[in-house]
Amino acid sequence: MIIPHPLLGPRDAQEFVYLGDASLMNRPDGMTAGIEAFHDWLYQRDNPAGIHRELWYHEQGDRSWLVVTRNTLTHEILGAELARDVARAMGRTK
Amino acid sequence: MTQTHRLAGGQIDRSRTLRFSFDGLPYLGHPGDTLASALLANGVRLMGRSFKYHRPRGPLSAGSEEPNALVELRGGARREPNTRATVVELFDGLEAASQNRWPSLRLDALAINDRLSSFFAAGFYYKTFMWPAAFWEKVYEPLIRHAAGLGSLSGAEDPDSYDKGFRHCDLLVIGAGPAGLMAALTAGRAGARVILADEDFRMGGRLNAETFAVGGMAGADWAAAAVAELGALPNVRLMTRTTVFGAFDDGIFGALERVSDHLPEPLPGRPRQTLWRIYARRAILAAGATERPIAFENNDRPGIMLAGSLRAYANRWGVAAGSRVAIFTNNADGLRSAIDLQAAGVEVAAVIDARPDAPPDAPPLPGIRHLRGAEVIDSAGRLGLRAVTLRHANGRTEVLRVDALGVSGGWNPNVNITSHHGSRPVWDPAIAAFVPGAGGPRGLVAAGAAAGALSTHGALAGGQAAALAVLGDLGLGARAEALPEAEDAPVSIVPKWHVGDGRGRAWIDQQNDVTVKDVVLAHQENFTSAEHLKRYTTLGMATDQGKTGNVIGLAVMAELTGRTIAETGTTVYRPPYTPVALGALAGRSRGPEFKPVRRTPSHVWAAEQGAVFVEVGMWLRTQWVPRPGETHWRESVDREVLATRRSVGICDVTTLGKIDIQGTDAGAFLDRIYCNTFSTLPIGKCRYGLMLREDGMVFDDGTTARMGEHEFVMTTTTANAVTVFRHLEYCRQVLWPEMDVQIISTTEAWAQFSVAGPNARRLLARIVDQDISDAAFPYMAAGEVTIGGLRARLFRISFSGEEGYEIAVPARYGDALIRRLMAEGRDFDAVVYGTEALGVMRVEKGHVAGNEINGQSSALNMGLGRMVSRKKDAIGVVLSQREGMVDPGGYRLVGVRPVDPAGRLVAGSHLLEQGAAAVIANDLGWLTSKVFSPHLGSDIALAYLRGGEGRIGQRLRAVNLLARPATETLVEITSPHFLDPEGERLRG
Structure with a gap:
């Protein structure tokens, strides 16, 4: 697979490390959320046959974490964004 | 031996003679020969024994689809089993040997299996090796392993090297027959960067095996001229001896180039094979078509081969596979074989044409008996064909003395690569074959025979059209030039899959010895889907992956179930197209070069x-x-x-991981990374830190020092240096991008x-x-x-x-x-x-390391539960409080000493109460790390023990069930700190 890195252009998937479902970005606040919330966040994930947003790390590259949108049926990659930008857009700013 | 079966003509270099041997006997051949063509030229047609029944076999084909003629090539450490004699390029000094026979090819002891065939039908393994269960490991497995496999490996290290490489192109053309050459010419002339790859050592594909003309010259000559033109274009790369074996994501193709397989050994500095990863913007599959046989009783004797292969041997290699031949066909193409063989001077006894009314457009067969509506029902000849029995349209039978029979059941487009991404081929009744389905690999189109266009004109036109479409896609202008003139005969076929009622043995998959009878049995036992049929009978599961047999098996099943072939469907092809040696996949990554040091x-x-x-x-x-x-x-x-x-x-x-962490939020960041607190660490001090995973288990540990207000130096374990750094990047980019923190690894x-x-x-x-x-x-x-x-x-x-x-x-x-x-x-x-003494001292001191930080243990298990701060949000803290993880009776780290100082401890031993049976229900824990402590003069160990703190001072047994017989040692449970528990030595 080839991943269109938002900064570096097309890069071979072998340069990346795969983590999984990008819903991991929605980490609950450890000071307010309880065990149930953390458990659901960590373990209850969808495994769609189709469009999936997932986290990839460009370990053999610029160390960017990316959110890659991929069709799990065809391996077609529909887009890739810097995870930092996605997280900030979700409100993770100072 | 002399080349008794050599004819005139062919694309071999008769000016040079090559010596080679087969099963120790010397033979002669010429450059341009394959091992199979050279053996046939020498009158040798018995080349192997079949997998299950050890039936005598000769080549069925003249190409990479070959199921039968598998030989061991070369000697010593270079011995290579299961090579197809039909694609082995002859070289001077080549040594080959037959396989799956003992004591000799002609006299094989296990041919007894053939007499016992009624016991070895489909599902034999599943039904026979069921009981008693005690026999599985001791009797059945060694028995099956002994009987399994064909050739044998040398057992010595491969003396050759294998390489990997990357190539890029606008257009990859797979196959250099008429369609592939025309596509490459069209794209190459337009300036596109083209790679043309062909598995053969001579480009031209079927044109090399046919007599008809292209563009007013012999087809092989047209192909040679096309190759010469392409070779002169700087934007075209020709790759012979290169099999494109798979389509992968995003236009990446795997290709295996046999760089040195045609030489006795690689030239100095050259690899044996190179595995190419080809990045292609577009690809055209011009892989041609493969002929399929018709199943009849005893259709597997040496001398019975595909009709198109029979004429390929005559036309390309100047070899007559027999001196008196017959053709059995259900389509017009079989007739070409008869004409070509007769023209080459071979006596053609008859054309047995299964079509009741062979169409009038069939080519005339001067002087040849054309038996319309007839079929072959049996054959004779122990080690090679002597005669066939045929049944005329009127029911009369006749024995025909021939020493070779060409069989044609029609041609299957080589659709394999189009279905590598899951696309299913679709049935085309017009040619009675599967053609590429929709939704194949993006950027790939099939052209020519691979797409079902089975005439030469169809191939040329298809190749050109596909290339023009690609050029249009890529924005490269090109115009359609006039195509060279070529034959455009229609496909005239009446499907015929097998002869007889299925009671005799008519082979479908010759390599795996699957017969029509086996398919009938699978049907009786309700294994009727294409996937079940394959797995129950092993149809198509051998090294040839059923290239000649699959469709016949499906057709027979369709008949039995009363469905059409389209309804029955087919299994989906997966890479590789032909076998790829593990050495090539490994490339340079072997021995000390397996990974960097x-x-x-x-x-x-x-x-x-x-x-x-x-x-x-x-x-x-x-x-x-x-x-x-x-x-x-x-x-x-x-x-x-x-x-x-x-x-x-x-x-x-x-080797310990070292990470510099800087930024105004560095302290706060570490508070979230470690379960204990770092923001309070004074400048110029360090602290032991414990990192958890989000599931609450311990991830890593190490000391981290504060070098300045906004600067820390973290150390990690050697093993986790990379994963901790990845984790820190994850936390700062994905979870907390609002924090001002920068990191860099300084391990090196x-x-x-x-x-x-x-x-x-x-x-x-x-x-x-x-x-x-x-x-x-x-x-x-x-x-x-x-x-x-x-x-x-x-x-x-x-x-x-x-x-x-x-x-x-x-x-x-x-x-x-x-x-x-x-x-x-x-x-x-x-x-x-060194690391051993380091290990001894850390166990004496009771420090945890990899054996304790095993991914299944919490801070509490390690006796470090008090480090987990609840005053802040840190990775893993919440889930470390789960019910099961805070069980007061759970595992705790303890020390273990043998009661008798001379007693031996073994890491991994389980702890049990004295008198308790050594069963899982009584298990209390296990020894994680064991060393000999010279300080204490005895073995000592760390252990995870249920309710460990409360058991200090108790005596338990450490039982090692892996020793035969099991051993056990009476031990005393102690604090894990064997040495200086107060830490006075540390403070000096």
Whole structure:
């Protein structure tokens, strides 16, 4: 697979490390959320046959974490964004 | 032997003669021959034995689809089993041997299996090797393993090298027959970057095997001219002997180039094979078509082959596979074989044409009996064909004495690569074959015979049209030039899959010995779907992947179930198209080059001392350093431990991960990374930190020092240096991008040595420029120092339990530092200690390491539960409080000593109450790490023990069930801190 890195252009998937479902970005606040919330966040994930947003790390590259949108049926990659930008857009700013 | 069966003509170089041997006998051939064509030229047609029944077999085909003629090639370490004689390019001195026979090919003891065939029908394994269960491992498995497989490996290391490479192109053309050549010409002339790959050593595909003309010249000559033109184009790369074996994501294709397989051994510096990864913007599959046989009783004798292969041997290699031949066909193409063979001077006894009314457009067959509506029903000849029995349209039977029979059941487009991404081929009744379905690999189109266009004109036109479409896509202008003139005969076929009622043995998959009868049995037992049929009968599961047999098997099943072939469907092809050697997939990654080696800064010095090294991940670390007279590793390790505890020992700890962390939020960031608190750490101090995973289990540990208000230096374990760094990047980019924190790995930048023992400070004081007295540099101090003006970092930390320091200098000074430390240390009898002594001292001190941080253990398990701070949000803290993880009766880290100091402990032993049976219900825990403590004079161990804290002082049994017979030792449970539990030594 080839991943269109938002900064570096097309890069071979072998340069990346795969983590999984990008819903991991929605980490609950450890000071307010309880065990149930953390458990659901960590373990209850969808495994769609189709469009999936997932986290990839460009370990053999610029160390960017990316959110890659991929069709799990065809391996077609529909887009890739810097995870930092996605997280900030979700409100993770100072 | 002489080449008794050699005809005139063909694309072989008769000016040179090549000597080769088969089963020890010498033969002659010519450049351009394959092993199969040369053997046939010498009158040899018995080339192998079948897998299950050990039936005598000769080549069925003249190409890579070959199921039968599998031989062992070369001798010694280069011996290679299961090579297809039909694609092995002949070279001078080639040695080949038949396989799956004993004692000889002509007289094979296991041919008895053929007589017992009624016991070996489909599902034989599943039904026979069921009971008794005790026989599975002891009897059945060795039996099956002995009988399984065809050839045998040399067992010696492969002396050749294999390479990998990357290539890029606008258009990859797979196959250099008429369609592929026309596509490559069209795209190449338009300036596109083209790669044309063909598995054969001579490009041209079927044109090399046919007599008809292209563009007014012989087809083979047209192909040669096209190849010459392409070879002169700078934007076209020709790859012969290169099989494109798979389509992968995003236009990436796998290709295997047999760089040196046609030579006795590779030329110096050249690989045997190269595995190419070809990045293609577009690809055209012009892989042609493969002929399929018709199944009839005893249709597997040497001399019975595909009709198109029979004429390929005559036309391309000048070889008559027999002196009197017949053709059995259900389509017009079979007739071409009869015409070509007759023209080559071979006597054609009859054309047995299964079509009741062979169409009038069939080519005339002057002087040949054309038996319309007839079929072959049996054959005779023990080691090779002597005669066939045919049944005329009127029911009369006749025995025809022939020594070769060409069979044509029609042609299957080679759709394989189009279905590598899951697309299913679709049935085309017009040609009675599967053609590529929709939704194949993006950017790939099939053209020519691979797309179902089975005439030469169809191939040329298809190749051109596909290339023009690609050029249009890529924005490269091109115009359709006039195509060379070529035959455009329609496909005239009446499907015929097998003859008879299925009671006799009519072979479908010759390599795996699957007959029509086996398909009937599968149907009876309700294994009727294409996928079940394959797995129950092993149809199509051999090295040829059913290239000649699959469709017949499906057709027979369709008949039996009353469905159409389209309804029955087919299995989906997967890579590789033809087998790829594991050596090629491994490439250079073997032996010491399997992975990179990382050497520590003291490696050269340690090697000079005769150190024994151990692999730790990619690192080579000093394991121990034997001194003269030491004959056992324990002597060296015990000495290193005692010398360190008595005076001073030095250990290279560069391999520990080192991460610089800076930014105004660095302290707050570490509070979230570690379960304990770091923001309160004073500048110039370090602290032991415990990192959890989000599931609450311990991830890693290490000491982290605060070098400045916004600057920390973290250390990780050697094993997790990479994963911790990845985790930190994840946390700062994905979870908390609002934090101002920057990180960089400095593991390779600093050479770091542990200096430990009562004289550690005195030794370091000799080389460090600053005051490092206990008052100036107390326990857990950290800071920048200098060594003769050289920048260095000093940390007062200890893993050994002794007063200890770690001193770091820029990596290039590491060698100088170890030499300086050892020179200054002479007065203190300083030793270097390796990873074994390090392990002994950390177990004596009760520190956890990889055996305890096993991914299934929490801080509480390790006795570190109080480190988990609930006052802040940190990774893993919430889920570490789950019910099961805070069980007071759960595992706790304890120490274990044998009651008798001479008693032996074995790591992994399980702890049990005295008198309790050694069963899982009574299991209390296990020994994680065991060492011999020279300090205590006995084995000691760390263990996870249920309710461990409450059991200190108890006596339990440590049982090792892996020993035969099981061993056990009476042990006493202790604190994990065997040495100096108050830590007085640390503080000096």
